[in-house]
Amino acid sequence: MRAGIVGIGRYLPEKVVTNHDLEKIMDTSDEWIRTRTGIEERRIATDDVNTSDMAFAAAQKAIQDAGITAEEIDLILVATVTPDSPFPSVACRIQERLGAKKAAAMDVSAACAGFMYGIITAKQFIESSEYKYVLVVGVEKLSKITDWNDRNTAVLFGDGAGAAVIGQVSENRGILSFELGADGTGAKHLYQDEFIIMNGREVFKFAVRQMGESCIHVLEKAGLTKEDVDFLIPHQANIRIMEASRQRLELPIEKMSKTVNKYGNTSSASIPISLVEELEAGKIKDDDLIVMVGFGGGLTWGAIAIRWGK
DSSP states (O other), X not given: OEEEEEEEEEEOOSOEEEHHHHHTTXXXXXXXXXXXXXXXXXXXXXXXXXXXXXXXXXXXXXXXXXXXXXXXXXXXXXXXXXXXXXXXXXXXXXXHHHTOTTOEEEEEOOGGGHHHHHHHHHHHHHHTTSOSOEEEEEEXXXXXXXXXXXXXXXXXXXXXXXXXXXXXXXXXXXXXXXXXXXXXXXXXXXXXXXXXXXXXXXXXXXXXXXXXXXXXXXXXXXXXXXXXXXXXXXXXXXXXHHHHHHHXXXXXXXXXXXXXXXXXXXXXXXXXXXXXXXXXXXXXXXTOEEEEEEEETTTEEEXXXXXXXX
16 A cells, blocks of 8 residues: 545635835845746735635645545644744644544644655555545745845745645555655754744755755665656755756756746745646646655755655
8 A cells, every 4th residue: 555645735825926026125136036046926925814724725625636524634734834823733723623523633843845744754654554644734924934124035935835635545656755854963054033044055055965866866765767757846945956956857847847936935835836736737647757855944855756646
């Protein structure tokens, strides 16, 4: 028995903040942002929309897409670094709202790699036959921990949520291999004080190296090669980092998801948001081999090779 994704959904706030909007409030330019990050606009949640609201909306869509009811969910894992409050967890908040009465619930803190950590944690419960369905949500309201006076970080981040239901899938499909990792010596390069603090140069160097290596590692673990990859979904942090991963896999540009231009860096939400985007665009089909890879504060990283389909 193998675990895979049986349902998926996302939520994006309605408010769009463009680079031109940011030009009006800080010393930056559309050209500067686009050429260095690939970002053109991002979504920002209004004050009355919290992290759990976005998580709930994405979770509802994923459950519906899976064709199950909330009562069937055994465990809820929410990857976030921006919970409504330190406790209760976002997972507990949405458990009540969803009506997932039998589900255990907890948050996962691995920054932008959180969704990968959540998926792999869910995999263990499914493949051990302890649980039938696990709901994994990646959600962030990064706007509330962004210093809008710091042009180096303020231009990068956006808000949003993505969710997936993990369950048993048919033979030859599902998660084929994974890699999770952490390097606490790099914690000083990306962390939250009152706001997000980042040493962009050091994070860039780490990400370019680690994202590419992790992609290769999960293929080797699955007994596959670069030629077997049908689509790459990297964490949408910076187009130059994403391009380094694509080039490491020697993939044509049309085989890599690019949503960073529209949504910015949504941390743990970026991979599931992108996955929904590409599915809706018809770029991912049943039995395609997908590589998903992310990195984040910690420093953390994670990658998955998955054969798509139920």
